[in-house]
Amino acid sequence: MQDMAENRQIRPEEDGERFQLKSARFLARDVLRRAVRPGDAAVDATMGNGHDTLFLCSRVGENGRVYAFDIQEQAVRATEQLLRENGMLDRARLHCAGHERMAEFVREPVQAAVFNLGWLPGGDHGITTHWETTEQAVQSALDLLSVGGVLVICAYPGHPEGERERERLTGFLSALSNRRFNVLHQRFLNAGEGAPECFVIQKER
């Protein structure tokens, strides 16, 4: 099961929080917090309720840009509202489009891209990410990354499509050239079957 509590809004003031070895989502945030600076461009490949988009907008600042994607209107509307409430809508480009089309919309190198796979928390569990389109999007994100940029992916193997996606993703990322990319796979060994996992890829050259 996806942990909805993990998708709660992260406020910019949480930057000063003490590090906790807590969850795949927390680790993903920690990497993004370190990687993204004011003025950067970044991608949220799975907008959902907009929490990652908001977080990235808070990191890139007034002069940065965040490109965000989701196939559901409901997600785009929720994200738009969240960004407006937080005064950050002008930093984002929200696309109601599959992330597999990322290269059509993002025409500049990005410092970070984040994928939070699975379904929309509180939404239709039948509408989930699928490996075939995730693969295309992950490849586009890797192409768009600047040298030193990071791709962060949270996978949820607790449901059949999520397990398939995690397995294929692991194979795909394991095959990346270690001269171009450093690939990390974080998994909580004592969290039981199906616990969320985090993948972090940094482009080295």
Ligand SMILES: C[S@@+](CC[C@H](N)C(=O)[O-])C[C@H]1O[C@@H](n2cnc3c(N)ncnc32)[C@H](O)[C@@H]1O
């Ligand atoms: C776990 S949610 C993302 C949560 C979000 N990161 C947040 O912070 O609220 C996964 C999202 O991926 C979306 N999704 C599924 N297939 C997609 C695709 N091909 N392209 C973009 N988004 C997709 C779903 O509609 C869902 O909203």
